[in-house]
Amino acid sequence: MSDVFSMPDGFRLLPGRLSRAEQVSLIDAVIAAQDATPFWRPTMPRTGQPLSVMMTNFGDLGWVTDKARGYRYEPAHPETGQAWQAIPPLLQQLWQELADYPASPEACLVNWYAPDSRMGMHVDWDEEATDAAVISISLGDKARFRLGGPTRGGKTASMVLSSGDVVVLGGGARRCYHGVDRIYPGTSTLLPKEFFPGGGRINLTMRRVKRSEKSEL
Template sequence: MQNDLPPGMRHYPGFLDDAAQRALLDDIRAAVAAAPLFVPAMPRTGKPMSVRMINLGALGWVTDKERGYRYQPTHPETGRPWPPIPPRLLDLWGEVAAYAAPPEACLVNFYEATAKMGLHQDRDERDFEAPVVSVSLGDACLFRIGGLKRTDPTRSLRLESGDVFVLGGASRLAFHGVDRIYPGSSMLLRNGGRINLTLRRVSLLADEATAS
């Protein structure tokens, strides 16, 4: 684990070996067969994002011009429920999240060679006590991390296929983004590109207790 990061950030280089990466990729391919990738759009402007995505789990993060950022239980194009989060991802969460409840959402973002993701916070969830756990598959990326304000200084690190990165604790709402993809840096995906899996809790534990 990389230790020279701000409190609450954790980087686990090579957390998944080649076999584990390929097994997880098979899970993702099966999910995409049931829930096709779609292109999310920015609120207000409707500008398409440069990534394609789906979700796994009881809830999925989506965005469009009309209704903006939100979580919902169904695919915005097919209307069907999202595929479940694979057991191997639930096990990974159990190993690194240090949180009492499982994730409710797994965003699956596919980055082509020119795709990027601007600096942003993950703040559409109700539960900020739970961390955000990110898994990288395929081509490496230049990942930028900052502070709790957009104007805070940033630093960059390279995330390779099989790496896991955690935003939690004091860094749960840290700004972060993807500056670039390094095409050809991994042979995992036949046609190149990067897949990022982001595991999140959405609901507060108190909400679940009340509902039950």
């Protein structure tokens, strides 16, 4: 058996895909959404353990989780009751270029990683449209991203993601475990300190939630 990790089909890393100006525009959109749909700290199902990241969403639907009802998509912020802000046009364009899917994204999860935040190995599988790619955009401090296979505990590969990098998880990679091992504080000046005390990393993850009938043709 080989000890070399083989990158799954459908995984794409696009280093520096977004310019500095494009990155700034996305951070501005995140800041503008804070009045109605601010960052909050979700909790794990059953245990109620708080996540180490803060979250909000763009789109018609937003990913949320709490102890009582678990992982799901909702049309409004769980604390303010306000509808999520629209997915920025730049992200919509990126989806059209990279997703290879006959329908628009319905959700864009916004994770704010503080310098000590992590994300355990997991598979994004709460969507009906598991035939659509997940597109992830890194903004701010560098992060060590880990990618595994379709079963927990197998071989993995790690890579450092920088601000402006884009990752596509489609095809076989859509079913693979992945996570964030660590953040490298102070490696970016993108996040304004008045809005993001301590800096950190913003990760935008676009998903299609409902399966498109066109994708089945």
